[in-house]
Amino acid sequence: MATIKDIAKNLDLSFSTVSRALNDHPAISKKTKQLVEAEARRLNFAFNTSAKSLTSNKAYTITLLVDIDDEQSFQNPYFYEEMHGIERYVYQKEYSLIVANIKTAPKKQNMIDFLVKSKRTDGIILPSNIIDDELVAKLCEHNIPFVSIGQPSVSSSPISWVDIDNFRGGQSAAQHLLQSGCHKIAFLGHNPKKFFSQKRYEGYLSALATHNIQLNKELITTCGNSKEDGYECARELFKKHLDIDGVICGDEIISIGVIRALSELGKKIPEQVSLISFDNGQIAQLSFPSITTIDVDVFELGYQSAKLLFDQIEHTSLKNQGILIGTAIELRETTRKKES
Numbered sequence: 385m386a387t388i389k390d391i392a393k394n395l396d397l398s399f400s401t402v403s404r405a406l407n408d409h410p411a412i413s414k415k416t417k418q419l420v421e422a423e424a425r426r427l428n429f430a431f432n433t434s435a436k437s438l439t440s441n442k443a444y445t446i447t448l449l450v451d452i453d454d455e456q457s458f459q460n461p462y463f464y465e466e467m468h469g470i471e472r473y474v475y476q477k478e479y480s481l482i483v484a485n486i487k488t489a490p491k492k493q494n495m496i497d498f499l500v501k502s503k504r505t506d507g508i509i510l511p512s513n514i515i516d517d518e519l520v521a522k523l524c525e526h527n528i529p530f531v532s533i534g535q536p537s538v539s540s541s542p543i544s545w546v547d548i549d550n551f552r553g554g555q556s557a558a559q560h561l562l563q564s565g566c567h568k569i570a571f572l573g574h575n576p577k578k579f580f581s582q583k584r585y586e587g588y589l590s591a592l593a594t595h596n597i598q599l600n601k602e603l604i605t606t607c608g609n610s611k612e613d614g615y616e617c618a619r620e621l622f623k624k625h626l627d628i629d630g631v632i633c634g635d636e637i638i639s640i641g642v643i644r645a646l647s648e649l650g651k652k653i654p655e656q657v658s659l660i661s662f663d664n665g666q667i668a669q670l671s672f673p674s675i676t677t678i679d680v681d682v683f684e685l686g687y688q689s690a691k692l693l694f695d696q697i698e699h700t701s702l703k704n705q706g707i708l709i710g711t712a713i714e715l716r717e718t719t720r721k722k723e724s
Contacts, residue, residue, distance in 0.1 A: 386424075386427035386428060386429040387429075388402050388403055388406070388429075390427060390429075391420060391423050391424055391427065391429060394423055394427075395419060395420065395423055397416070397420070401416065401420075402420050405417045405419075405420035405421070406420060406421075406424065442506055443503050443504055443505050443506050444478070444479050444480065444506065445479060445480045445481070445482055445504060445505050445506060446470075446474050446479050446480070446481050446482075446505065446506060446507050446508075446509065446690065446693065447481075447482050447483075447484050447499055447504075447505040447507070447508045447509070448467060448470060448481060448482070448483045448484070448508075448509050448510070449484055449486050449495070449508050449509070449510040449514070450483060450484070450485060450486065450510075450511065450514075451485070451486055451487060451511075451513075451514045452485040452487065452488075453487065454513070454514075462663065462665075462680075462682045465682040465683045465686070466533060466682045466683070466685055466686035466689075467481075467483075467686060468683055468686065469682070469683040469684060469685060469686025469687035469688075469689070469690070470509060470686040470687070470689060470690045471686075472683075472686075472687055472690075473686075473687050473690035473691050473694070474690050477694055479506070482504075482505070484499065486510075486514055486519075494522065496508075496519070496522045496523060496526065496528070497522075497526075499528075500526040500528055505528070506529070506697055507528065507529040507530060507531075507693045507694070507696065507697050508523065508528060508529070508530040508531075508693075509530070509531050509532075509533060509689050509690065509693055510530065510531075510532060510533070511532070511533050511534055512532045512533060512534030512535060512536045512537070512545065512547075512579065513534070515532055515536045515543075517541065520541045520543060521541075524541070529693055529696035529697050530543070530544070530693070530696075531543075531544045531545065531546065531689050531690075531692050531693045531696070532544065532545040532546075532689075533545075533546060533547075533685060533686070533689050534546075534547050534579065534580065535547040535579060535706060536579075537579040542704045543704055544692055544693075544696065544704045544705050544706070545705075545706050545707070546685060546688045546689045546692055546706075546707045546708075546709065547580070547685070547706070547707070547708055547709070548580065548680050548681075548682075548685060548708070548709050548711060549708040549709060549710055549711060550580045550581075550583035550584045550587065550711075551583045551584070551586055551587040551590070552587060552708075552710065552711060553584055553587060553662065553678045553680065553711040554583065554584030554585060554586065554587025554588045554590075554591075554632070555587035555588070555590050555591045556587070556678060556711060556713055557584075557587075557588065557591075557632045557660045557662070557678050557713075558587070558588045558590075558591030558592060558632065559591045559594075560660060560676075560713055560719065560722075561630035561632070561658050561660060561719065562591060562592075562595050562597075562630075563722045564654075564658060564719055564720040564721060564722050565629075565720060566629045566630030566658055567597070567629060567630075568600075568603070568625070568627055568628050568629055568630065569588075569592075569603065569628070569629075569630035569631070569632065570603040570604070570605070570621055570625070570628050570630070570631045570632070571585060571588050571603065571604045571605070571632050572605050572607060572614065572617055572618065572621065572631055572632065572633050572634065572638065572642060573605070573606070573607055573609075573614070573617075573633055573634020573635065573638050574604050574605065574606055574634065575606055575634070576606075581634060584634075584662065585604070588632060602624065602625065603621070603625065603628065605617050605620075605621055607634075607638065609634070609635060609637060609638060610637060610638075610641070611637055611638065611640040611641035611644070612641060613638060613641065614633065614637070614638035614639060614640065614641025614642045614645070615641030615642065615644050615645045616641070616645075617638075617641075617642075618631070618641065618642040618645035618646065619645045619648075619649075622645065622646075622649055622651075628657065629656065629657055629658065630657065630658045630659075630660075631657060631658070631659045631660075632660055632661075633659065633660070633661040633662065634661075634662060635661060635662050635663045636661045636662070636663045636664075636665060636667045636668045636671075636675060636677060637667065638661070639659060639661040639668070639671075639675055639718075640667065640671060642659060643659065643671065643673070643675075643718070646659075653673055653717075653718050654673075654717070654718055654719050654720045655720075658676075658718060658719040658720055659675065659676070659718040659719065660675075660676045660677065660678065660713075660718065660719055661675050661676070661677050661678070662677065662678045662680060663677060663678075663680055664677040664678070664679035664680065664714050668714070668716070669716075673716070673717035673718050674716035674717045674718070675716055675717075675718050676713065676714065676715055676716045676717070676718045676719040677713070677714045677716070678711050678712075678713060678714075679711060679712045679713070679714050680711055681709055681710075681711075684709050685709050688707055688709060692705060692707060
């Protein structure tokens with residue numbers, strides 16, 4: 385296996401010059417760096433990340449902090465798409481990604497203390513649902529760069545975050561149904577305790593107001609996230625409001641249950657009832673009928689979270705930022721075309 389000494393010998397350079405060149409040290413000229421990198425590639429030199437960490441005082445590792453007890457998140461396939469997006473950007477930066485449980489106490493230390501004091505991470509990405517003022521204070525105390533996936537609703541401190549534009553998503557869903565001829569639109573799966581769900585609901589309200597439609601709170605329902613929950617909620621809702629002609633579902637799993645309920649009630653989709661759902665996975669594409677969705681790009685959510693974190697790592701004076709990822713409508717069989 386080739387070593388730094390081999391590169392130095394072949395180029396007639398000192399060991400320290402080659403080491404600094406490989407570490408992108410500012411004292412080394414661009415020309416020398418290019419020569420060293422070219423020789424390293426020719427020799428198939430495998431750079432030792434541990435050695436690199438010792439010379440640069442960096443871990444070359446990013447941590448995705450999670451709550452292992454949050455089973456609902458781990459059962460959600462979109463969590464892994466987010467992680468894929470993070471990993472893609474981290475890999476481009478030649479760093480490693482580790483996943484750490486916030487409730488683990490290695491060596492009887494708080495997880496943040498452990499990661500920072502043992503120099504195991506250069507930055508942290510974490511979901512907004514585990515953020516609170518105490519955690520933010522701990523991260524700021526250690527001066528560790530961090531980014532929230534999702535706009536935090538509880539922290540009193542300004543922090544950097546990346547989120548889906550859920551307000552626009554809810555607005556687009558309702559507008560699409562209204563423009564295709566719907567007049568009485570239900571919102572099924574609203575959870576006011578979840579920030580993203582509340583934003584979608586607010587977007588729905590905005591679309592109704594734009595079309596001068598008065599809100600009927602009986603058309604707003606909360607339910608679980610299974611197809612059975614969607615089925616039961618839809619059955620109850622249509623018992624009281626048989627003239628509903630449009631339904632917005634909180635996610636595509638719920639919508640499967642809603643479609644079953646509508647079929648049993650003899651409601652034709654989309655002729656009598658149009659349906660649109662959030663998320664855009666294989667379920668929506670393979671369902672019969674296939675489901676019109678608000679496409680939420682969770683890969684991009686993860687990718688941009690990692691990018692924002694590295695912006696902080698590389699530019700320490702950077703101010704906190706909030707970034708919204710846009711949504712798009714994927715038209716399928718559960719909605720009608722817009723009325724002309």
